[in-house]
Amino acid sequence: MIRCGRSLRPLPLGLIIVDNDALISFTRDLVRLPSVLGDEHRVAERVLAEMRLLGFDEVDLDEAGNAVGVLAGVAEGPTLLFDAHMDTVDVMPRGEWSHDPFGGEVMGGRLYGRGSSDMKGALAAMVHAAGMLDRETLAGRIVVSASVGEELIEGAALRAVMQRQGADFVVIGEASSLNLVRAGRGRAEFVITTRGTPAHASSPHRGVNAVHVMRAVIEEVERLPMANDAFVGEGVMCLTDIISIPHPAHSVVPSACRATYERRLLPGETQEDVTAAMHDACERAGHPETEIEFALTDYTSYTGVHWREPKWFAPWQMEEDSELVQKALAGLRSAGLDPVFSSYQFCTNGAYSAGYAGIPTIGFGPSHEELAHVIDEYIELDELASACRGYAGIATAVLART
Numbered sequence: 001m002i003r004c005g006r007s008l009r010p011l012p013l014g015l016i017i018v019d020n021d022a023l024i025s026f027t028r029d030l031v032r033l034p035s036v037l038g039d040e041h042r043v044a045e046r047v048l049a050e051m052r053l054l055g056f057d058e059v060d061l062d063e064a065g066n067a068v069g070v071l072a073g074v075a076e077g078p079t080l081l082f083d084a085h086m087d088t089v090d091v092m093p094r095g096e097w098s099h100d101p102f103g104g105e106v107m108g109g110r111l112y113g114r115g116s117s118d119m120k121g122a123l124a125a126m127v128h129a130a131g132m133l134d135r136e137t138l139a140g141r142i143v144v145s146a147s148v149g150e151e152l153i154e155g156a157a158l159r160a161v162m163q164r165q166g167a168d169f170v171v172i173g174e175a176s177s178l179n180l181v182r183a184g185r186g187r188a189e190f191v192i193t194t195r196g197t198p199a200h201a202s203s204p205h206r207g208v209n210a211v212h213v214m215r216a217v218i219e220e221v222e223r224l225p226m227a228n229d230a231f232v233g234e235g236v237m238c239l240t241d242i243i244s245i246p247h248p249a250h251s252v253v254p255s256a257c258r259a260t261y262e263r264r265l266l267p268g269e270t271q272e273d274v275t276a277a278m279h280d281a282c283e284r285a286g287h288p289e290t291e292i293e294f295a296l297t298d299y300t301s302y303t304g305v306h307w308r309e310p311k312w313f314a315p316w317q318m319e320e321d322s323e324l325v326q327k328a329l330a331g332l333r334s335a336g337l338d339p340v341f342s343s344y345q346f347c348t349n350g351a352y353s354a355g356y357a358g359i360p361t362i363g364f365g366p367s368h369e370e371l372a373h374v375i376d377e378y379i380e381l382d383e384l385a386s387a388c389r390g391y392a393g394i395a396t397a398v399l400a401r402t
Contacts, residue, residue, distance in 0.1 A: 028104035031113035054131025077140025078168035084123035085150035122173030129391035155352025181363030184344035186265035186315035207253035314355025331397030
């Protein structure tokens with residue numbers, strides 16, 4: 001039996017029983033600690049304390065501010081890394097919430113609060129599931145990563161964990177409706193800059209209006225066909241920002257114009273292919289001199305680690321018959337769950353582990369993706385318990401001694 005919750009003695013494998021009170025209490029503690037992007041330190045400290053209480057072999061706060069716990073089985077084997085991010089988006093507009101976003105209120109079988117669904121519930125379930133496994137049955141290591149900064153720079157914090165701890169298999173805990181995710185969209189952000197010739201606004205014919213140039217470019221960019229994947233779905237592109245240069249302009253024809261596009265990427269799409277398509281659109285618009293580059297993420301974690309990197313977060317996909325997918329499926333079924341295969345329509349830290357590093361990666365988590373970032377965010381308590389069972393089932397299937 002695996003008991004997910006506070007216990008000083010791991011129990012043998014068999015029926016997985018969740019200590020709901022302990023799991024809910026820990027999740028409420030996490031929700032009650034605000035951890036808007038860049039302010040995760042209080043949650044990190046609480047996670048480390050819970051890991052110590054549950055008897056993790058190693059408990060550490062790394063340089064980037066990730067809270068990391070390690071448990072070792074009694075035999076050599078692979079490293080299975082569970083990852084859930086601690087940071088959340090803000091709660092604005094706060095006045096529209098009917099539940100205190102940092103109250104951890106439990107009502108009607110739900111736990112309300114910012115981060116409950118995205119993704120402190122999954123984090124709590126991972127910590128408890130890992131901490132209560134019987135290590136006598138395990139060959140290998142379990143690493144649980146409570147990571148920072150995911151809402152802005154997917155994968156950077158997980159990269160830091162993997163560089164220190166290694167990983168043979170990765171489980172991303174983002175919401176999956178308790179289904180088994182074997183693919184995920186990536187994300188890219190492009191900045192397009194058109195150039196004109198400045199002139200006085202009283203004589204616009206003497207110049208070239210860069211906004212007019214941008215209009216022609218946008219018309220062609222919007223015509224670009226989006227790729228389609230039979231499993232993941234269709235690619236998406238969205239114009240998210242446009243601004244003239246100078247701004248504000250006073251009696252002057254804009255000499256430049258900058259637009260930002262966000263692309264949701266499908267497995268198989270490369271930087272080269274996507275960028276070439278954008279350049280082709282500019283050629284068709286009659287403005288081949290238009291500049292296209294990746295936007296940059298410029299982020300400093302609460303510990304002072306600085307990341308400045310292009311906004312390209314790779315898509316990924318695992319084959320249905322791959323070792324990790326099949327073992328995870330067996331483990332989830334052994335935990336009493338009946339998952340179907342699905343894909344993440346949003347970008348996750350899997351963009352690094354699978355999309356860049358090529359490490360076998362799956363997703364599995366409680367709650368539903370449409371509950372992320374919403375007013376009155378919540379997680380269903382029965383899904384929280386089921387996720388704890390599921391993580392324990394995955395770990396026992398992947399790291400089982402033979």
